[in-house]
Amino acid sequence: MDEFILPRTLGKGRSFVYMLPCRDQDLLKVGFSREPxxxxxxxxxxxxxxxxxxxxxxxxxxxxxxxxxxxRDILLRHAEERSPAPLVVPDQAAGYTxxxxxxxxxxxxxxxxxxxxxxxxxxxxxxxxxxxxxxxxDRLYDLSLKLLEAIEYEAFNVPGxxxxxxxxxxxxxxxxxxxxxxIDMTATFPEAVLAWRRFASR
Numbered sequence: 001m002d003e004f005i006l007p008r009t010l011g012k013g014r015s016f017v018y019m020l021p022c023r024d025q026d027l028l029k030v031g032f033s034r035e036p037x038x039x040x041x042x043x044x045x046x047x048x049x050x051x052x053x054x055x056x057x058x059x060x061x062x063x064x065x066x067x068x069x070x071x072r073d074i075l076l077r078h079a080e081e082r083s084p085a086p087l088v089v090p091d092q093a094a095g096y097t098x099x100x101x102x103x104x105x106x107x108x109x110x111x112x113x114x115x116x117x118x119x120x121x122x123x124x125x126x127x128x129x130x131x132x133x134x135x136x137x138d139r140l141y142d143l144s145l146k147l148l149e150a151i152e153y154e155a156f157n158v159p160g161x162x163x164x165x166x167x168x169x170x171x172x173x174x175x176x177x178x179x180x181x182x183i184d185m186t187a188t189f190p191e192a193v194l195a196w197r198r199f200a201s202r
Contacts, residue, residue: 015067017059017074017114018125019107023052027083027101030074032067037132043089046173048129048180050088055104056125059111061118071098074110078103130181137188140174144193147171151196172200 016036020029020043029051033039036058040047061067075082075097083101085091100107115122133140150167175197179185185194 013063015061015064017061017067017070017111019057019104019111020125021052021055021104022086023050026104027086027099028104028107029099030071030107031098032064032071034064037129040129046176048177051125053126053129053181054124055108057108057111058123058125058128059115060121060123070111070114074107075100077110078106126181130183133178133181133183134188140178140188141190144171144174144189147174148190148193148196168200172197 015032015034017032018030018036018039020031020040022028029043031039040051044050059067059070061070078100081100081103082097083099085099111122114120147167147170151171154163154165154167171193175185175189175193178188
């Protein structure tokens, strides 16, 4: 299921400063990454549920050193608002100084200022993720068919006590991730896959 979230960002050294607000609490993660989608997955397996992608931002810069400097500036400005990482985030991915509480408007303004001053692209996270998924439409189509074939094979050929359900979980993940950012599902996935989803959601 990771196949559809690993597109490489364009441009040598290009990096992103990200702001990831949690959906159900006034807490956000600030950081930088060359591969934002990969980073999102390391923070939470269902990042599209846990983080509010509509309020999230990605500031695109030319070099990692610039992203690191902007991240550091934000974290130093809000050192007093640092918060422990949520328990649902794996320790190895969480970071220990990069979670801030109660400063979403301030961090949003800081990223907008940096974008305007240096003419850096500033992306709404939901729009950027949707564009990444749309760029992989052919792969998504093929991947969903392969997963559906695996689901059907397991259903008819594998004894219940040996069935893992992994293909079904992977397909649900792919479909839920795409739906969460407004992908045109009927244009992206085979009708057989969408029919399976409707049946599985009952």
